[in-house]
Amino acid sequence: MAGACAETRLETLRGKALALFAERGFAQVGMRELALHLGMAAGSLYHHFESKEQLLFELIEELYEELLGAPRRVARGSARERLEQLLQRHIALHERRPAQFQLAEQELRCLTPAHRRRIQGLREAYEERLAHLLLEAGAGGAPARLRFGVQALVTWLNNLPPACPDLTAQQRQDAVGALLLAALDSLLEPAPRERSLPLAWPALGAG
Known part of the structure; x- marks a missing residue:
């Protein structure tokens, strides 16, 4: 159950990141802005994604x-x-x-x-x-x-x-x-x- 919840959360984060990249342009989105958009601290992003x-x-x-x-x-x-x-x-x-x-x-x-x-x-x-x-x-x-x-x-x-x-x-x-x-x-x-x-x-x- 915990694994399924973690996977669902990751897909939600990916979806939000995808929408932001499409709206603003990938190069225009910094890690701090991406973290803010996803509702987390910048350092926490690396627990979910290797890099932008x-x-x-x-x-x-x-x-x-x-x-x-x-x-x-x-x-x-x-x-x-x-x-x-x-x-x-x-x-x-x-x-x-x-x-x-x-x-x-x-x-x-x-x-x-x-x-x-x-x-x-x-x-x-x-x-x-x-x-x-x-x-x-x-x-x-x-x-x-x-x-x-x-x-x-x-x-x-x-x-x-x-x-x-x-x-x-x-x-x-x-x-x-x-x-x-x-x-x-x-x-x-x-x-x-x-x-x-x-x-x-x-x-x-x-x-």
Whole structure:
């Protein structure tokens, strides 16, 4: 019971820190301000978090690990159907964790080189899975075009705008879905067989 309570408290602290980083910007939040926001003394923070940078890294790493787990949950259907399901899961995750996506896109530069390489490797692994699903669904053309398309698609999904007060949740989902289908149709545009080449993806962690 004590362990469960401690874990719940840690998640609450992480959530509050995440909200503050997203609102103020990671570099603008000092340890004293963070401690005050969490309702504790600055020295007490180190009982919960190794460092402010480590906390940022864990928040971003957690997000990409969640994205990488999604393909295992969309194992049925045609390649196109699995691709659409995977991207819809990406959209749904963004709806639940917009602040974490904001940190992942805007605060990556604040990580140490080793942590940055880890995050870049996770993102490349996710992009590679999307690319192979696209190939399975019939994408053709030069590998560079497919790679660029996948990277652009992931960047767009990571930067979806916040909820619009003039749209219901369903209207927002429908609008995002329509744009997503248009992007997929563009990436799946038929190309001459002789121009279709195996996808050469960078090795994980390269950089």
